Amino acid sequence: DAGVTQSPTHLIKTRGQHVTLRCSPISGHKSVSWYQQVLGQGPQFIFQYYEKEERGRGNFPDRFSARQFPNYSSELNVNALLLGDSALYLCASSSVGSGGIRSTDTQYFGPGTRLTVL
Amino acid sequence: AQSVTQLDSHVSVSEGTPVLLRCNYSSSYSPSLFWYVQHPNKGLQLLLKYTSAATLVKGINGFEAEFKKSETSFHLTKPSAHMSDAAEYFCVVRMDSSYKLIFGSGTRLLVRP
Numbered sequence: 001d002a003g004v005t006q007s008p009t010h011l012i013k014t015r016g017q018h019v020t021l022r023c024s025p026i027s028g029h030k031s032v033s034w035y036q037q038v039l040g041q042g043p044q045f046i047f048q049y050y051e052k053e054e055r056g057r058g059n060f061p062d063r064f065s066a067r068q069f070p071n072y073s074s075e076l077n078v079n080a081l082l083l084g085d086s087a088l089y090l091c092a093s094s095s096v097g098s099g100g101i102r103s104t105d106t107q108y109f110g111p112g113t114r115l116t117v118l
Numbered sequence: 119a120q121s122v123t124q125l126d127s128h129v130s131v132s133e134g135t136p137v138l139l140r141c142n143y144s145s146s147y148s149p150s151l152f153w154y155v156q157h158p159n160k161g162l163q164l165l166l167k168y169t170s171a172a173t174l175v176k177g178i179n180g181f182e183a184e185f186k187k188s189e190t191s192f193h194l195t196k197p198s199a200h201m202s203d204a205a206e207y208f209c210v211v212r213m214d215s216s217y218k219l220i221f222g223s224g225t226r227l228l229v230r231p
Contacts, residue, residue: 004161033218042208042221043162056218090161092219107219109154109162 002026004093004110012116013081021076021113025093031055032074033107034066037088049074050096081117088112120145122211124222132230137181137196139225141209144190151192152210152219153183162208168192179203204229 005024013019025032031050035043045058049068063079072093078085092107125140143149151168166177173185183194192209209222 035219042223043219044221045218048218058218092162106152106164106167108164111159111161 004091004108006089006091006110006113008113009111010114010116012118014118015081015083017081017117018077018079019081019115021078021089021091021115023074023076023091023093023110025072025074025091026095026108029093029095029108030072031094031096031105032068032072033092033094034074034076035090035092036060037090037112039087043090046076078115083117086115086117088114120149120211120213120220122209122220122222124207124209124225126225127223128226128228130228130230131199133201134198137194137199137203137227139194139207139209139227141192141194141222142190143192143209143211145211145213147213148187149211149213151183151185152212153177153181153192153194154208154210154221156206156208156224158205165194165207199227199229201229201231203227 007022033048034046037043046060047066048056052068066076068074090109090112092109094105094107121144123142153165154162155165156162165181166175168175168185176182181196206224206226208224210219212219
């Protein structure tokens with residue numbers, strides 16, 4: 001089975017532009033989360049979506065938005081790019097049991113999209 | 119509030135010697151704890167997770183971790199390091215009341231021949 005896939009792998013943008021990053025979860029996984037990993041730091045949570053609804057949001061400005069489609073794939077959008085948005089953006093998917101999202105759910109990460117803002 | 123502290127930013131060991139990567143967590147409730155590994159230019163891979171079933175957790179590639187509530191620690195160990203273990207390791211905590219994983223700052227493991 002294919003793992004989590006993300007596209008594109010690399011992206012170069014200039015300040016003020018807009019970017020869209022895409023993620024396809026593992027087949028059967030209905031939850032997708034997005035993380036930002038700045039060089040030299042651990043990943044920081046941005047969003048979690050489950051059944052096409054936003055279930056959690058990290059401490060990121062409104063320039064960051066996301067959505068989940070009926071096939072459970074997801075897009076992360078960032079508007080008005082800043083130099084500080086340069087990072088590796090990671091997508092993770094997880095299966096969810098009948099009891100809903102649990103802290104024990106394993107999140108499987110994709111390889112990431114490396115965004116460089118010039 | 120939950121947080122994770124990885125006590126060493128870099129750890130260097132010789133091939134064949136034991137590995138110890140230290141992690142302390144702060145949490146008001148019983149957390150779920152994870153260790154992930156990140157090889158250069160690759161995504162994060164789950165090594166192991168603690169879910170309160172057993173305090174000693176065995177993971178992939180010979181790694182294991184012990185949950186010690188009294189010390190609020192979840193240190194990662196391996197009896198014998200291999201060159202392929204060289205990577206960045208992240209200790210992670212998650213609460214039932216939160217949807218997010220909280221990552222430590224990472225420990226870079228170097229393995230000398």
